[in-house]
Structures are given as C-alpha cells and as structure tokens.
Amino acid sequence: MRKVLVFGALLAFAAISCTPTTTETAETTQTEDKKMLRHVVLFKFKDTSSPEEVKTVEDAFRNLPNEIQEIKGFEWGTNNSPEGLDAGFTHAFLVSFESEEDRAIYLPHPKHKEFVDILSPHLDKVLVVDYWAEK
Numbered sequence: 001m002r003k004v005l006v007f008g009a010l011l012a013f014a015a016i017s018c019t020p021t022t023t024e025t026a027e028t029t030q031t032e033d034k035k036m037l038r039h040v041v042l043f044k045f046k047d048t049s050s051p052e053e054v055k056t057v058e059d060a061f062r063n064l065p066n067e068i069q070e071i072k073g074f075e076w077g078t079n080n081s082p083e084g085l086d087a088g089f090t091h092a093f094l095v096s097f098e099s100e101e102d103r104a105i106y107l108p109h110p111k112h113k114e115f116v117d118i119l120s121p122h123l124d125k126v127l128v129v130d131y132w133a134e135k
Helices: 002-018 022-033 051-067 100-106 110-122
Strands: 037-045 073-078 091-097 123-132
Touching (some): 037 051, 037 100, 051 091, 091 100, 110 123
Antiparallel strands (some): 037 123, 073 091
16 A cells, blocks of 8 residues: 555656646747748759759858847758659748748848858749748
8 A cells, every 4th residue: 555655646746747837838838829920942953053062052041040030940951752743942941030020131131141142053943932820
C-alpha cells in the first residue's frame, strides 16, 4: 500500500511539473492566435548558376532575419515534390511579418536591396505571393 501511495505521489508531482502555468498558457495562446503576414518567395535559378553561386544566394537570404528586425519568422527549403508541377522553381522561402507596415519597411530596406543584388545575376524566374495566415 505504501508503494502505491509513493507511486501516486510521484505521478501527481510529474503531472504538476509538466503542466504549463496560466502565464505560459496565455502567452502560447496569444502567439498562436496572432495573425501573421506571410511573404512566400519561389526562385528558379539560371541553368548557368553553379551550386556555389546558389549557396551564396541561399546564405544571403537566410541572413536577412539577422539584419532586418521587422522579419518575425523565416524558413526555407528546396523543392522535393514528386508531382512535377514546380515549373522549374527549386527554392521556397517563407518570410513572416506582424504587419503590412513591417513588410513595407522590409521591401526597400538596404539589406534587402543588397540581397537582391546578390540574387539578380542568378535568377531566371521569381514568384511572390503574400497572404494573411488563416487557421
């Protein structure tokens, strides 16, 4: 009987330790409920661009969140869809903003313009779609 009580007490302690506090829950809910403006960018590189040149572009884009404070989220990847509907686009980037004003600061930002200068010699096509994320 004593082992059962000790085990029960340990389980209760573990449950309490793993349960988020009210503050943590409120912060998480607030973040999850906040709408974000998504800026989706797809690149098709020129056939003449080397893997090293493409990597330079990737690295430059990946560095923008460190240089432009209005960027609130960033992720990227290369296409691996088996459907064959990519139209030659190989790279996808998702940049998130809290407001249209933040995006308006980002687009003409000097660091963004520097990135475009790095990208331009290697870019065959670009597709950009912006949207407010819905849940």
